[in-house]
Amino acid sequence: SQQGEEDPQALSIQEGENATMNCSYKTSINNLQWYRQNSGRGLVHLILIRSNEREKHSGRLRVTLDTSKKSSSLLITASRAADTASYFCATDANDYKLSFGAGTTVTVRA
Amino acid sequence: DAGITQSPRYKITETGRQVTLMCHQTWSHSYMFWYRQDLGHGLRLIYYSAAADITDKGEVPDGYVVSRSKTENFPLTLESATRSQTSVYFCATGTGNQPQHFGDGTRLSIL
Numbered sequence: 057s058q059q060g061e062e063d064p065q066a067l068s069i070q071e072g073e074n075a076t077m078n079c080s081y082k083t084s085i086n087n088l089q090w091y092r093q094n095s096g097r098g099l100v101h102l103i104l105i106r107s108n109e110r111e112k113h114s115g116r117l118r119v120t121l122d123t124s125k126k127s128s129s130l131l132i133t134a135s136r137a138a139d140t141a142s143y144f145c146a147t148d149a150n151d152y153k154l155s156f157g158a159g160t161t162v163t164v165r166a
Numbered sequence: 167d168a169g170i171t172q173s174p175r176y177k178i179t180e181t182g183r184q185v186t187l188m189c190h191q192t193w194s195h196s197y198m199f200w201y202r203q204d205l206g207h208g209l210r211l212i213y214y215s216a217a218a219d220i221t222d223k224g225e226v227p228d229g230y231v232v233s234r235s236k237t238e239n240f241p242l243t244l245e246s247a248t249r250s251q252t253s254v255y256f257c258a259t260g261t262g263n264q265p266q267h268f269g270d271g272t273r274l275s276i277l
Contacts, residue, residue, distance in 0.1 A: 060208075089265055098256055098268035099209070144208060152197055152216070152262055153224065156208040 060088075060145045060157030068163045075132040077160040079145030080125075086150035088121055088128050093142045093159070102130075102143075135164045169193065172257050172269035179247055180277050187242045187272045189257030195267070197260040198240040200224075200232065202253040203271070209256065215240055247276045 063078045079088070087106045091099040103119045105112045105128065112119045118131040132139055142161045146154040173188045189198065196217050201209040201224075211224030213232040221232050229251060231243045244251055254273050258266040 086263060091268075096270075098270045099258075099266075100268070101265035104265055146209075148263060150263070152260065153199070153211055153214060154209075154266060155225075156201075156210075158206055158208040 060147050060155060062143070062145055062157040062160045064160060065158070066161045066163070068165060069135055070165050071135060071137060073135055075135050075139070075162055075164075077130050077143055077162070079128045079130070079157055081128075081145075081147045081155075082126065083147075083149060085123075085147045087148045088119075089146045089148065089154065090117075090119060090128075090130050091144045091146060091156075093144065095141075099144065132162075135162075137164050137166055140164045170257060170259055170267055170269040172255075172272050174272060175270065176273050178275045178277065181247055181249060183247050185244045185247055185274070187244075187255055187257075187274070189240045189242070189269060191238050191240075191259045191267075193259060193267070194237055195259035195261050196237070197262065197266075198234065199258040199260070199266065200230075200240070200242045201256045201258065202226065202251075203256060204253050212242065212255075244274075249276050252276045 060081045089104045090102040093099045105121045116133045121128045142159045144159045146156045170191045199214045200212040215221045215234045254271045256271045257269045260266040
């Protein structure tokens with residue numbers, strides 16, 4: 057069964073706007089990871105946040121983690137057309153296996 | 167700098183046939199994984215391997231067989247393909263509690 061659930065399922069924004077997507081999970085985790093998938097390609101790792109961390113930044117990406125609520129969010133600031141992709145959260149319960157959500161499809165309009 | 171290579175990229179076969187999907191890595195990562203991706207389900211783990219000759223089942227292993235005689239290769243075999251196994255298959259590698267690296271996938275259609 058899937059551990060992570062992303063919300064919303066789809067998101068359409070104007071170039072330059074921010075995009076926020078959320079992930080909820082069910083059981084205790086060691087870390088939570090966000091991946092991007094462009095159409096027809098494999099997943100590419102974006103950010104890993106450990107269970108003892110609350111926030112992490114990487115370029116235009118900001119990830120938060122609230123272990124008390126079992127939730128995470130991914131914020132993409134100043135979006136670009138190249139950010140059009142599907143975004144997945146994945147949880148690692150300290151057994152090196154990842155459990156993925158169904159993903160959020162982001163479309164950035166020019 | 168190939169990293170991880172999956173072959174073939176596309177495959178069409180018939181029900182009942184055996185088909186093998188290949189995965190090769192050049193990093194010598196200890197962990198390798200096979201996922202399938204279906205609309206509405208995200209990625210689901212089929213099998214994984216912690217090292218050569220060590221494999222274990224994931225969430226959806228039925229109908230699949232894996233082997234890992236060498237660290238760099240992790241083939242996935244569908245012994246008798248069924249239509250429900252039509253999917254996109256991804257191989258990934260990892261080194262433990264670190265991000266996984268994914269191949270570009272094999273799109274498999276079973277008629």
